[in-house]
Amino acid sequence: MLTFDPICAIATPPGAAGLAIIRLSGDSCFAIADTCFRGKTSIEASRSHTILYGTFWSGGQAIDQVTAFVYRAPHSYTGEDVVEFGCHGGTIVAHEVVQALIEAGARHAEPGEFTKRAFLNRKLDLTQAEAVGDIIHAVSTHGSHTAARQLMGGFTRRLAELREKLLELCGLLELELDFSQEDIELIDKTVLAHRIHEAREYCLELASAHRSSEILRSGFSVGIVGYPNAGKSSLLNALLGKNRAIVSEIAGTTRDYIEETLQIGSMAVRIIDTAGFRASSDVIEVAGIQLAETLLEECHLILVLNDSSEGAEHSEPLVRSLREKFSEARVECVQTKIDLLKASDTLIPTLLPEGEGQDFMTLQKPSPSGRGLGEGLYLSVKEERGMKELKHFIEREAQSAVQTVSDALINARQASLLTQAASSLAKAREAVQMGASNEFAAIDLREALKRIGEITGEVWNEEILNSVFAKFCIGK
Ligand SMILES: Nc1nc2c(ncn2[C@@H]2O[C@H](COP(=O)(O)OP(=O)(O)OP(=O)(O)O)[C@@H](O)[C@H]2O)c(=O)[nH]1
Ligand SMILES: [Mg+2]
Structure with a gap:
Protein backbone atom coordinates (compact mmCIF):
# COMPACT_ATOMS: atom_id res chain seq x y z
CA MET A 1 0.00 0.00 0.00
CA LEU A 126 -11.78 4.50 -12.00
CA THR A 127 -15.27 3.36 -13.03
CA GLN A 128 -15.95 2.44 -9.40
CA ALA A 129 -14.61 5.77 -8.18
CA GLU A 130 -16.92 7.48 -10.66
CA ALA A 131 -19.78 5.34 -9.33
CA VAL A 132 -19.10 6.74 -5.84
CA GLY A 133 -19.67 10.23 -7.28
CA ASP A 134 -22.84 9.06 -9.02
CA ILE A 135 -24.28 7.53 -5.85
CA ILE A 136 -23.59 10.72 -3.92
CA HIS A 137 -25.29 12.86 -6.56
CA ALA A 138 -28.07 10.43 -7.53
CA VAL A 139 -31.46 12.07 -8.09
CA SER A 140 -33.46 8.85 -8.54
CA THR A 141 -33.53 5.41 -6.95
CA HIS A 142 -33.05 3.82 -10.39
CA GLY A 143 -29.90 5.89 -10.98
CA SER A 144 -28.57 5.24 -7.50
CA HIS A 145 -29.07 1.47 -7.80
CA THR A 146 -27.35 1.37 -11.18
CA ALA A 147 -24.38 3.27 -9.74
CA ALA A 148 -24.29 0.80 -6.85
CA ARG A 149 -23.99 -2.09 -9.34
CA GLN A 150 -21.15 -0.20 -11.01
CA LEU A 151 -19.46 0.29 -7.64
CA MET A 152 -19.75 -3.43 -6.99
CA GLY A 153 -17.78 -3.99 -10.17
CA GLY A 154 -20.40 -4.79 -12.83
CA PHE A 155 -18.89 -2.49 -15.41
CA THR A 156 -15.34 -3.40 -14.38
CA ARG A 157 -16.05 -7.07 -15.15
CA ARG A 158 -17.56 -6.28 -18.56
CA LEU A 159 -14.51 -4.23 -19.50
CA ALA A 160 -12.14 -6.89 -18.15
CA GLU A 161 -13.82 -9.50 -20.38
CA LEU A 162 -13.57 -7.25 -23.40
CA ARG A 163 -9.94 -6.52 -22.62
CA GLU A 164 -9.17 -10.21 -22.27
CA LYS A 165 -10.72 -11.04 -25.64
CA LEU A 166 -8.76 -8.27 -27.35
CA LEU A 167 -5.53 -9.28 -25.58
CA GLU A 168 -5.98 -12.82 -26.85
CA LEU A 169 -6.45 -11.65 -30.44
CA CYS A 170 -3.51 -9.31 -30.10
CA GLY A 171 -1.37 -12.10 -28.67
CA LEU A 172 -2.18 -14.41 -31.58
CA LEU A 173 -1.35 -11.72 -34.12
CA GLU A 174 1.96 -10.94 -32.45
CA LEU A 175 2.83 -14.62 -32.13
CA GLU A 176 2.20 -15.07 -35.84
CA LEU A 177 4.58 -12.21 -36.45
CA ASP A 178 7.28 -14.05 -34.49
CA PHE A 179 6.84 -17.01 -36.80
CA SER A 180 6.43 -14.97 -39.95
CA GLN A 181 9.26 -16.87 -41.70
CA GLU A 182 7.40 -20.16 -41.29
CA ASP A 183 4.15 -18.71 -42.60
CA ILE A 184 2.01 -20.14 -39.78
CA GLU A 185 -1.56 -18.91 -39.42
CA LEU A 186 -2.78 -19.20 -35.81
CA ILE A 187 -6.18 -17.67 -36.44
CA ASP A 188 -8.29 -17.65 -39.55
CA LYS A 189 -8.45 -14.09 -40.87
CA THR A 190 -12.22 -14.16 -41.46
CA VAL A 191 -12.76 -15.29 -37.86
CA LEU A 192 -10.35 -12.63 -36.64
CA ALA A 193 -12.13 -9.86 -38.58
CA HIS A 194 -15.45 -11.04 -37.20
CA ARG A 195 -14.22 -11.06 -33.60
CA ILE A 196 -12.81 -7.56 -33.94
CA HIS A 197 -16.12 -6.47 -35.43
CA GLU A 198 -18.01 -7.93 -32.46
CA ALA A 199 -15.74 -6.12 -30.00
CA ARG A 200 -16.32 -2.88 -31.88
CA GLU A 201 -20.10 -3.31 -31.81
CA TYR A 202 -19.88 -3.95 -28.07
CA CYS A 203 -17.90 -0.75 -27.50
CA LEU A 204 -20.43 1.25 -29.52
CA GLU A 205 -23.32 -0.34 -27.67
CA LEU A 206 -21.80 0.64 -24.34
CA ALA A 207 -21.05 4.16 -25.58
CA SER A 208 -24.62 4.58 -26.77
CA ALA A 209 -25.84 4.05 -23.20
CA HIS A 210 -24.43 7.51 -22.42
CA ARG A 211 -27.64 9.37 -23.22
CA SER A 212 -29.77 7.08 -21.08
CA SER A 213 -27.16 7.17 -18.33
CA GLU A 214 -27.44 10.95 -18.29
CA ILE A 215 -31.19 10.57 -17.79
CA LEU A 216 -30.53 8.35 -14.78
CA ARG A 217 -27.89 10.75 -13.54
CA SER A 218 -29.79 14.04 -13.87
CA GLY A 219 -33.40 13.07 -14.47
CA PHE A 220 -35.78 12.69 -17.41
CA SER A 221 -36.64 16.15 -18.75
CA VAL A 222 -40.16 16.95 -19.83
CA GLY A 223 -40.97 20.29 -21.48
CA ILE A 224 -44.53 21.60 -21.28
CA VAL A 225 -45.22 23.86 -24.24
CA GLY A 226 -48.20 25.19 -26.16
CA TYR A 227 -49.99 28.33 -27.23
CA PRO A 228 -50.84 30.82 -24.47
CA ASN A 229 -53.62 29.78 -22.08
CA ALA A 230 -53.46 26.11 -23.07
CA GLY A 231 -53.26 25.14 -19.39
CA LYS A 232 -49.50 24.54 -19.09
CA SER A 233 -48.97 26.11 -15.69
CA SER A 234 -52.15 24.47 -14.42
CA LEU A 235 -50.68 21.11 -15.40
CA LEU A 236 -47.34 21.87 -13.71
CA ASN A 237 -49.17 22.77 -10.49
CA ALA A 238 -51.31 19.64 -10.69
CA LEU A 239 -48.23 17.42 -11.19
CA LEU A 240 -46.49 19.03 -8.24
CA GLY A 241 -49.59 19.07 -6.09
CA LYS A 242 -49.00 22.70 -5.16
CA ASN A 243 -49.45 26.16 -6.62
CA ARG A 244 -45.96 26.73 -7.93
CA ALA A 245 -46.79 28.76 -11.05
CA ILE A 246 -49.24 31.62 -11.54
CA VAL A 247 -52.33 30.57 -13.45
CA SER A 248 -54.66 33.08 -15.02
CA GLU A 249 -57.06 33.50 -17.91
CA ILE A 250 -54.78 36.20 -19.33
CA ALA A 251 -52.81 34.85 -22.27
CA GLY A 252 -49.08 35.24 -21.71
CA THR A 253 -49.11 34.74 -17.91
CA THR A 254 -45.88 32.71 -17.83
CA ARG A 255 -43.00 34.68 -19.27
CA ASP A 256 -39.98 33.06 -17.67
CA TYR A 257 -39.64 29.29 -17.42
CA ILE A 258 -40.34 27.31 -14.26
CA GLU A 259 -38.45 24.13 -13.51
CA GLU A 260 -39.18 21.57 -10.81
CA THR A 261 -38.07 17.99 -10.23
CA LEU A 262 -40.44 15.33 -9.00
CA GLN A 263 -40.24 11.61 -8.51
CA ILE A 264 -42.52 9.53 -10.75
CA GLY A 265 -42.15 5.85 -9.92
CA SER A 266 -38.42 5.16 -9.63
CA MET A 267 -37.51 8.00 -11.96
CA ALA A 268 -36.57 11.60 -11.27
CA VAL A 269 -38.50 13.77 -13.71
CA ARG A 270 -37.59 17.37 -14.43
CA ILE A 271 -40.68 19.32 -15.50
CA ILE A 272 -40.24 22.62 -17.30
CA ASP A 273 -43.20 24.96 -17.76
CA THR A 274 -42.57 27.51 -20.48
CA ALA A 275 -43.98 30.75 -21.87
CA GLY A 276 -46.79 30.18 -24.37
CA PHE A 277 -45.70 30.27 -28.00
CA ARG A 278 -47.16 33.10 -30.05
CA ALA A 279 -46.08 36.04 -32.15
CA SER A 280 -45.69 38.80 -29.60
CA SER A 281 -44.53 42.39 -29.53
CA ASP A 282 -43.74 42.24 -25.82
CA VAL A 283 -39.93 42.02 -25.53
CA ILE A 284 -40.03 40.10 -22.26
CA GLU A 285 -42.47 37.57 -23.65
CA VAL A 286 -40.33 37.15 -26.80
CA ALA A 287 -37.27 36.57 -24.62
CA GLY A 288 -39.26 33.96 -22.66
CA ILE A 289 -40.23 32.16 -25.86
CA GLN A 290 -36.62 32.13 -27.05
CA LEU A 291 -35.51 30.79 -23.70
CA ALA A 292 -38.14 28.06 -23.93
CA GLU A 293 -36.72 26.96 -27.28
CA THR A 294 -33.22 26.65 -25.83
CA LEU A 295 -34.54 24.63 -22.90
CA LEU A 296 -36.38 22.24 -25.18
CA GLU A 297 -33.05 21.11 -26.61
CA GLU A 298 -32.37 19.40 -23.27
CA CYS A 299 -35.80 17.77 -23.11
CA HIS A 300 -36.39 14.08 -23.73
CA LEU A 301 -40.15 14.47 -23.96
CA ILE A 302 -42.04 17.53 -25.16
CA LEU A 303 -45.72 17.74 -24.28
CA VAL A 304 -47.60 20.16 -26.52
CA LEU A 305 -50.72 21.20 -24.65
CA ASN A 306 -53.68 21.92 -26.86
CA ASP A 307 -56.81 23.64 -25.54
CA SER A 308 -59.33 21.11 -26.89
CA SER A 309 -62.16 23.66 -26.74
CA GLU A 310 -60.33 25.46 -29.56
CA GLY A 311 -60.44 22.32 -31.68
CA ALA A 312 -58.36 19.18 -31.52
CA GLU A 313 -56.05 20.21 -34.36
CA HIS A 314 -55.59 23.78 -33.17
CA SER A 315 -51.94 23.16 -32.20
CA GLU A 316 -51.02 20.96 -35.17
CA PRO A 317 -48.72 23.58 -36.77
CA LEU A 318 -46.82 23.87 -33.47
CA VAL A 319 -46.56 20.09 -33.05
CA ARG A 320 -45.23 19.74 -36.59
CA SER A 321 -42.60 22.44 -36.24
CA LEU A 322 -41.42 21.11 -32.87
CA ARG A 323 -41.12 17.57 -34.26
CA GLU A 324 -38.99 18.93 -37.07
CA LYS A 325 -36.84 21.06 -34.81
CA PHE A 326 -36.32 18.61 -31.93
CA SER A 327 -35.98 15.31 -33.70
CA GLU A 328 -34.14 13.68 -30.79
CA ALA A 329 -37.05 14.19 -28.40
CA ARG A 330 -40.50 12.64 -28.45
CA VAL A 331 -43.14 15.29 -29.13
CA GLU A 332 -46.67 14.43 -27.96
CA CYS A 333 -49.89 16.41 -28.08
CA VAL A 334 -52.08 16.57 -24.96
CA GLN A 335 -55.69 17.69 -25.27
CA THR A 336 -56.48 19.91 -22.27
CA LYS A 337 -59.66 21.32 -20.69
CA ILE A 338 -61.78 18.39 -21.89
CA ASP A 339 -64.34 19.37 -19.25
CA LEU A 340 -65.30 22.23 -21.57
CA LEU A 341 -66.33 19.79 -24.27
CA LYS A 342 -70.03 19.00 -24.26
CA ALA A 343 -72.06 16.26 -25.86
CA SER A 344 -73.17 18.84 -28.40
CA ASP A 345 -69.54 19.19 -29.52
CA THR A 346 -70.00 15.80 -31.20
CA LEU A 347 -67.37 14.42 -28.86
CA ILE A 348 -69.02 11.35 -27.45
CA PRO A 349 -69.08 12.02 -23.68
CA THR A 350 -69.35 8.36 -22.74
CA LEU A 351 -66.00 7.80 -24.35
CA LEU A 352 -64.38 10.46 -22.23
CA PRO A 353 -62.82 8.84 -19.20
CA GLU A 354 -64.88 9.09 -16.06
CA GLY A 355 -62.46 9.55 -13.21
CA GLU A 356 -59.15 7.69 -13.05
CA GLY A 357 -58.29 4.21 -14.10
CA GLN A 358 -59.48 3.98 -17.68
CA ASP A 359 -56.92 3.64 -20.35
CA PHE A 360 -57.95 6.80 -22.07
CA MET A 361 -54.99 6.73 -24.41
CA THR A 362 -56.62 4.14 -26.58
CA LEU A 363 -59.97 5.87 -26.79
CA GLN A 364 -61.14 6.89 -30.19
CA LYS A 365 -62.86 10.21 -30.13
CA PRO A 366 -64.39 12.17 -32.95
CA SER A 367 -63.33 15.81 -32.78
CA PRO A 368 -65.64 18.82 -33.01
CA SER A 369 -64.52 19.19 -36.60
CA GLY A 370 -65.89 15.72 -37.22
CA ARG A 371 -62.52 14.09 -37.72
CA GLY A 372 -61.36 11.52 -35.19
CA LEU A 373 -59.00 12.68 -32.47
CA GLY A 374 -57.50 9.25 -32.50
CA GLU A 375 -55.31 7.97 -29.78
CA GLY A 376 -53.87 10.52 -27.46
CA LEU A 377 -53.63 12.11 -24.10
CA TYR A 378 -56.68 13.86 -22.67
CA LEU A 379 -56.72 16.03 -19.62
CA SER A 380 -58.89 18.13 -17.40
CA VAL A 381 -56.94 19.67 -14.59
CA LYS A 382 -60.14 21.31 -13.40
CA GLU A 383 -61.95 18.00 -12.95
CA GLU A 384 -58.77 16.06 -12.17
CA ARG A 385 -59.21 13.70 -15.10
CA GLY A 386 -56.40 12.07 -16.99
CA MET A 387 -53.64 12.98 -14.51
CA LYS A 388 -52.90 9.41 -13.48
CA GLU A 389 -52.68 8.32 -17.11
CA LEU A 390 -50.43 11.22 -18.02
CA LYS A 391 -48.08 10.32 -15.15
CA HIS A 392 -48.05 6.70 -16.34
CA PHE A 393 -47.26 7.87 -19.84
CA ILE A 394 -44.33 9.99 -18.61
CA GLU A 395 -43.05 7.12 -16.46
CA ARG A 396 -43.26 4.65 -19.35
CA GLU A 397 -41.38 7.06 -21.62
CA ALA A 398 -38.71 7.62 -18.96
CA GLN A 399 -38.37 3.89 -18.31
CA SER A 400 -38.01 3.03 -21.97
CA ALA A 401 -35.39 5.76 -22.37
CA VAL A 402 -33.19 4.07 -19.77
CA GLN A 403 -33.83 0.45 -20.69
CA THR A 404 -30.39 -0.01 -22.19
CA VAL A 405 -28.67 0.79 -18.90
CA SER A 406 -28.14 -2.11 -16.55
CA ASP A 407 -24.96 -1.99 -14.53
CA ALA A 408 -23.16 1.18 -15.48
CA LEU A 409 -23.82 4.87 -15.80
CA ILE A 410 -21.71 5.69 -18.82
CA ASN A 411 -20.39 9.23 -18.47
CA ALA A 412 -18.98 11.50 -21.18
CA ARG A 413 -15.38 10.47 -20.42
CA GLN A 414 -16.14 6.77 -20.73
CA ALA A 415 -18.33 7.21 -23.82
CA SER A 416 -15.59 9.16 -25.57
CA LEU A 417 -12.96 6.50 -24.78
CA LEU A 418 -15.29 3.73 -25.94
CA THR A 419 -15.89 5.55 -29.23
CA GLN A 420 -12.14 6.01 -29.69
CA ALA A 421 -11.61 2.29 -28.99
CA ALA A 422 -14.31 1.45 -31.53
CA SER A 423 -12.63 3.50 -34.24
CA SER A 424 -9.27 1.80 -33.57
CA LEU A 425 -11.05 -1.55 -33.84
CA ALA A 426 -12.58 -0.48 -37.15
CA LYS A 427 -9.07 0.27 -38.42
CA ALA A 428 -7.77 -3.08 -37.14
CA ARG A 429 -10.55 -4.94 -38.92
CA GLU A 430 -9.89 -3.07 -42.13
CA ALA A 431 -6.19 -3.96 -41.95
CA VAL A 432 -7.07 -7.65 -41.49
CA GLN A 433 -9.57 -7.62 -44.33
CA MET A 434 -7.09 -5.93 -46.66
CA GLY A 435 -4.57 -8.65 -45.92
CA ALA A 436 -2.07 -6.17 -44.50
CA SER A 437 0.78 -7.41 -42.32
CA ASN A 438 -0.28 -8.38 -38.79
CA GLU A 439 1.74 -5.49 -37.44
CA PHE A 440 -0.90 -2.95 -38.48
CA ALA A 441 -3.87 -4.71 -36.90
CA ALA A 442 -1.82 -5.37 -33.76
CA ILE A 443 -0.98 -1.67 -33.39
CA ASP A 444 -4.66 -0.73 -33.69
CA LEU A 445 -5.71 -3.41 -31.23
CA ARG A 446 -3.10 -2.16 -28.74
CA GLU A 447 -4.48 1.35 -29.21
CA ALA A 448 -8.02 0.15 -28.46
CA LEU A 449 -6.73 -1.71 -25.39
CA LYS A 450 -5.08 1.46 -24.16
CA ARG A 451 -8.35 3.39 -24.41
CA ILE A 452 -10.23 0.65 -22.53
CA GLY A 453 -7.47 0.66 -19.91
CA GLU A 454 -8.01 4.40 -19.45
CA ILE A 455 -11.67 3.77 -18.63
CA THR A 456 -10.86 1.56 -15.66
CA GLY A 457 -7.65 3.38 -14.81
CA GLU A 458 -5.30 0.54 -15.70
CA VAL A 459 -3.67 3.17 -17.86
CA TRP A 460 -3.59 6.55 -16.11
CA ASN A 461 -1.75 9.80 -15.70
CA GLU A 462 -2.29 12.88 -13.51
CA GLU A 463 -4.41 14.55 -16.18
CA ILE A 464 -6.82 11.61 -16.32
CA LEU A 465 -7.08 11.48 -12.51
CA ASN A 466 -7.64 15.20 -12.24
CA SER A 467 -10.46 15.09 -14.78
CA VAL A 468 -12.18 12.38 -12.73
CA PHE A 469 -11.61 13.62 -9.19
CA ALA A 470 -11.98 17.37 -9.71
CA LYS A 471 -15.76 16.78 -9.99
CA PHE A 472 -15.89 15.33 -6.47
CA CYS A 473 -16.66 17.33 -3.40
CA ILE A 474 -14.26 17.78 -0.50
CA GLY A 475 -14.43 14.95 1.98
CA LYS A 476 -15.17 12.24 -0.62
N1 LIG B 1 -62.07 24.54 -17.71
C1 LIG B 1 -60.79 24.38 -17.54
N2 LIG B 1 -59.97 25.43 -17.45
C2 LIG B 1 -58.67 25.23 -17.30
C3 LIG B 1 -58.10 23.94 -17.21
N3 LIG B 1 -56.76 24.06 -17.08
C4 LIG B 1 -56.50 25.38 -17.07
N4 LIG B 1 -57.64 26.10 -17.19
C5 LIG B 1 -57.77 27.56 -17.21
O1 LIG B 1 -57.13 28.08 -18.36
C6 LIG B 1 -56.56 29.35 -18.07
C7 LIG B 1 -55.07 29.35 -18.46
O2 LIG B 1 -54.38 28.44 -17.64
P1 LIG B 1 -52.82 28.48 -17.44
O3 LIG B 1 -52.45 27.25 -16.70
O4 LIG B 1 -52.40 29.78 -16.87
O5 LIG B 1 -52.35 28.39 -18.95
P2 LIG B 1 -50.88 28.54 -19.55
O6 LIG B 1 -50.80 27.65 -20.73
O7 LIG B 1 -49.86 28.37 -18.49
O8 LIG B 1 -50.91 30.04 -20.04
P3 LIG B 1 -49.69 31.03 -20.36
O9 LIG B 1 -48.73 30.96 -19.24
O10 LIG B 1 -50.35 32.37 -20.43
O11 LIG B 1 -49.11 30.61 -21.65
C8 LIG B 1 -56.80 29.60 -16.61
O12 LIG B 1 -57.88 30.43 -16.44
C9 LIG B 1 -57.06 28.22 -16.04
O13 LIG B 1 -57.88 28.24 -14.91
C10 LIG B 1 -59.00 22.82 -17.30
O14 LIG B 1 -58.64 21.65 -17.23
N5 LIG B 1 -60.32 23.11 -17.48
MG1 LIG C 1 -48.37 29.57 -17.80
Missing part, protein backbone atom coordinates in the same frame (compact mmCIF):
# COMPACT_ATOMS: atom_id res chain seq x y z
CA LEU A 2 1.09 3.50 -0.74
CA THR A 3 0.82 5.98 2.11
CA PHE A 4 0.70 9.70 1.49
CA ASP A 5 0.79 12.76 3.72
CA PRO A 6 -2.04 13.05 6.26
CA ILE A 7 -5.21 14.76 5.02
CA CYS A 8 -8.48 15.59 6.73
CA ALA A 9 -11.92 16.96 5.82
CA ILE A 10 -15.53 16.99 6.93
CA ALA A 11 -17.28 14.13 5.12
CA THR A 12 -20.87 15.13 5.94
CA PRO A 13 -22.90 18.05 4.55
CA PRO A 14 -22.79 21.42 6.33
CA GLY A 15 -25.55 22.74 8.56
CA ALA A 16 -27.38 21.67 11.68
CA ALA A 17 -27.48 17.87 11.99
CA GLY A 18 -27.31 15.16 14.61
CA LEU A 19 -23.82 14.11 13.65
CA ALA A 20 -20.85 15.19 11.56
CA ILE A 21 -18.04 12.91 10.42
CA ILE A 22 -14.47 14.11 9.97
CA ARG A 23 -12.12 11.88 8.00
CA LEU A 24 -8.39 11.72 8.61
CA SER A 25 -6.19 9.54 6.39
CA GLY A 26 -2.51 9.01 5.68
CA ASP A 27 0.92 8.79 7.19
CA SER A 28 1.10 9.06 11.02
CA CYS A 29 -2.60 9.87 11.23
CA PHE A 30 -2.99 7.87 14.48
CA ALA A 31 -0.37 10.01 16.23
CA ILE A 32 -2.04 13.17 14.95
CA ALA A 33 -5.43 11.95 16.15
CA ASP A 34 -4.01 11.08 19.58
CA THR A 35 -2.81 14.64 20.14
CA CYS A 36 -6.46 15.74 20.13
CA PHE A 37 -8.29 12.68 21.46
CA ARG A 38 -8.51 11.53 25.10
CA GLY A 39 -10.25 8.21 25.74
CA LYS A 40 -9.68 5.06 27.77
CA THR A 41 -7.18 3.84 25.20
CA SER A 42 -5.17 5.73 22.66
CA ILE A 43 -5.97 5.43 18.97
CA GLU A 44 -2.41 4.27 18.28
CA ALA A 45 -2.89 1.32 20.66
CA SER A 46 -6.26 0.28 19.20
CA ARG A 47 -6.94 -2.57 16.85
CA SER A 48 -8.42 -1.98 13.40
CA HIS A 49 -12.19 -1.62 13.16
CA THR A 50 -12.76 -0.48 16.71
CA ILE A 51 -14.78 2.48 17.88
CA LEU A 52 -13.44 4.54 20.76
CA TYR A 53 -15.32 7.06 22.83
CA GLY A 54 -13.69 10.13 24.35
CA THR A 55 -13.19 13.88 24.37
CA PHE A 56 -11.80 15.94 21.54
CA TRP A 57 -9.39 18.67 22.66
CA SER A 58 -8.07 21.69 20.87
CA GLY A 59 -5.46 23.97 22.50
CA GLY A 60 -6.41 22.98 26.05
CA GLN A 61 -10.11 23.37 25.33
CA ALA A 62 -12.55 20.42 25.26
CA ILE A 63 -14.59 20.79 22.08
CA ASP A 64 -16.99 17.85 22.12
CA GLN A 65 -17.62 14.28 23.19
CA VAL A 66 -16.73 12.21 20.12
CA THR A 67 -16.36 8.72 18.72
CA ALA A 68 -13.26 7.66 16.83
CA PHE A 69 -13.49 4.88 14.22
CA VAL A 70 -10.10 3.26 13.73
CA TYR A 71 -9.14 1.55 10.46
CA ARG A 72 -5.66 0.16 9.96
CA ALA A 73 -4.08 -0.05 6.51
CA PRO A 74 -4.89 -1.73 4.20
CA HIS A 75 -8.37 -2.30 5.61
CA SER A 76 -9.82 1.16 5.08
CA TYR A 77 -11.55 3.18 2.37
CA THR A 78 -8.29 4.75 1.20
CA GLY A 79 -6.11 1.74 1.94
CA GLU A 80 -4.14 3.88 4.40
CA ASP A 81 -4.50 4.24 8.18
CA VAL A 82 -7.75 6.13 8.71
CA VAL A 83 -9.54 7.68 11.68
CA GLU A 84 -13.08 8.94 11.34
CA PHE A 85 -14.26 11.20 14.15
CA GLY A 86 -17.97 11.40 14.81
CA CYS A 87 -18.89 14.63 16.60
CA HIS A 88 -22.14 16.53 17.02
CA GLY A 89 -23.39 18.19 13.85
CA GLY A 90 -23.67 21.91 13.31
CA THR A 91 -21.53 24.56 11.80
CA ILE A 92 -18.95 25.06 14.55
CA VAL A 93 -17.73 21.79 16.06
CA ALA A 94 -16.76 19.91 12.88
CA HIS A 95 -14.73 22.90 11.67
CA GLU A 96 -12.95 23.13 15.02
CA VAL A 97 -12.06 19.43 14.80
CA VAL A 98 -10.60 19.93 11.31
CA GLN A 99 -8.70 22.99 12.47
CA ALA A 100 -7.22 21.09 15.42
CA LEU A 101 -6.13 18.20 13.18
CA ILE A 102 -4.47 20.67 10.81
CA GLU A 103 -2.62 22.26 13.73
CA ALA A 104 -1.52 18.76 14.74
CA GLY A 105 0.05 18.12 11.33
CA ALA A 106 -2.62 17.15 8.79
CA ARG A 107 -3.59 19.25 5.79
CA HIS A 108 -6.99 19.95 4.30
CA ALA A 109 -7.97 17.34 1.66
CA GLU A 110 -8.53 18.32 -1.98
CA PRO A 111 -11.91 17.46 -3.60
CA GLY A 112 -12.09 13.70 -4.15
CA GLU A 113 -8.66 13.11 -2.57
CA PHE A 114 -9.79 10.24 -0.31
CA THR A 115 -11.30 8.39 -3.28
CA LYS A 116 -8.23 9.20 -5.37
CA ARG A 117 -6.06 7.50 -2.73
CA ALA A 118 -8.45 4.54 -2.76
CA PHE A 119 -7.84 4.32 -6.52
CA LEU A 120 -4.04 4.64 -6.16
CA ASN A 121 -4.14 1.86 -3.57
CA ARG A 122 -6.22 -0.30 -5.93
CA LYS A 123 -9.21 -0.35 -3.63
CA LEU A 124 -11.35 0.90 -6.52
CA ASP A 125 -10.85 1.26 -10.25
